[in-house]
Amino acid sequence: MKILAISGSARRNSTNTSMLRAVSAIASDDIEIAIFDGVGCLPVFSPDLEGESLPEAVRDFIALISQSDGVIIASPEYVRSIPGGLKNAIDWLVSGDEIVHKPIALLHASHRGDxxxxxxxxxxxxxxxxxxxxxxxxxxxxxxxxxEVFQAVEMAENRSQVRAYLQAFSAYCTEDSETV
Known part of the structure; x- marks a missing residue:
C-alpha cells in the first residue's frame, strides 16, 4: 500500500510534517508512506499554466498523487482557514483526473482547528x-x-491509535481498488 502524506504547512519545523514523519516511521511494513512537504514550493495556480506549460514542481506533485493508493493530509489552521499553500496545491489538481477517485483522509496535530x-x-x-x-x-x-512529536507519537496509546488509523485507511483504499 502506497500512501502519500501531504503536509499543509510550508514551515521548516512544522508540527504537521514532523507528525507525518513519525507516523511513517511506525507504519506497518505493508504500508509505505511518502511525505510531500513542498506546498510552499508550488507556483501559484493559474489555468494559463496547465497542459504543456505545467511547471515541473506541479508535474512532480501530480505524479506523486497518481502513484499513490491514497492520500493523507495533515494541516495547520491559519486564520480559521486552510493555509494558502495547501489550497493552492489542491487547486492544481482540480482540472485533472488524478484526485477524482483517490481515497483521502485527514490527520490532525492539534486540539483546535475545527x-x-x-x-x-x-x-x-x-x-x-x-x-x-x-x-x-x-x-x-x-x-x-x-x-518531541516523535516521542509523543511513539507513546503506546498514540502508537496504537496511529496504527489503527492507518489500517482503517489502508482497508478503505483497498476496498476502492476492489470495487473499481
Missing part, C-alpha cells in the same frame, strides 16, 4: 468522491518540537 477542518472537508468532498470523512485521527501535538 474551522479549517470543516473547510478542508468541504473542499476535499468536492474534488474526490473517495473522501473518507469518518477516518480521522487527532493527536494533541501543537507547539511540540520535532523530536
Amino acid at each position: 474551522d479549517m477542518l470543516a473547510g478542508l472537508r468541504t473542499v476535499l468532498a468536492t474534488v474526490t468522491d473517495r473522501f473518507a470523512d469518518d477516518i480521522f485521527l487527532r493527536l494533541p501535538l501543537m507547539k511540540l518540537e520535532p523530536a
